Amino acid sequence: MGKVVRIVDRFPYALRGAGRENAQSDHEVCRYERMANATVMKSRAVDRPVEPGNSAMCTHCGAPVKFVARAQLRQVIANVYEGGVWVRVEHFHADCYAEAGAPYGPAS
Numbered sequence: 001m002g003k004v005v006r007i008v009d010r011f012p013y014a015l016r017g018a019g020r021e022n023a024q025s026d027h028e029v030c031r032y033e034r035m036a037n038a039t040v041m042k043s044r045a046v047d048r049p050v051e052p053g054n055s056a057m058c059t060h061c062g063a064p065v066k067f068v069a070r071a072q073l074r075q076v077i078a079n080v081y082e083g084g085v086w087v088r089v090e091h092f093h094a095d096c097y098a099e100a101g102a103p104y105g106p107a108s
């Protein structure tokens with residue numbers, strides 16, 4: 001808990017680009033840079049192969065996004081942000097994402 005408070009406390013330094021000097025390890029520097037980049041938090045979607053063990057439900061059609069041997073199915077995974085804040089991950093069959101009108105932009 002104390003650690004979290006400390007990092008939040010230092011967040012303003014990251015925004016001013018002065019976090020590096022105060023970082024106590026490379027890991028912390030990495031955290032600062034990730035936070036500094038947090039100003040461009042918006043929904044985005046990526047296109048990925050459907051892998052065995054995948055059990056997500058498609059946001060568009062409600063059916064499971066399920067692995068089928070030798071079918072090489074594609075899925076779209078979207079990180080959904082509302083008001084700059086991450087709220088959830090949504091999964092789509094690749095075709096369903098297109099059918100839904102690519103609600104989170106073109107999948108990369």
Ligand SMILES: [Zn+2]
Pocket residue numbers: 058059060061062063092093096
């Ligand atoms: Zn679907």
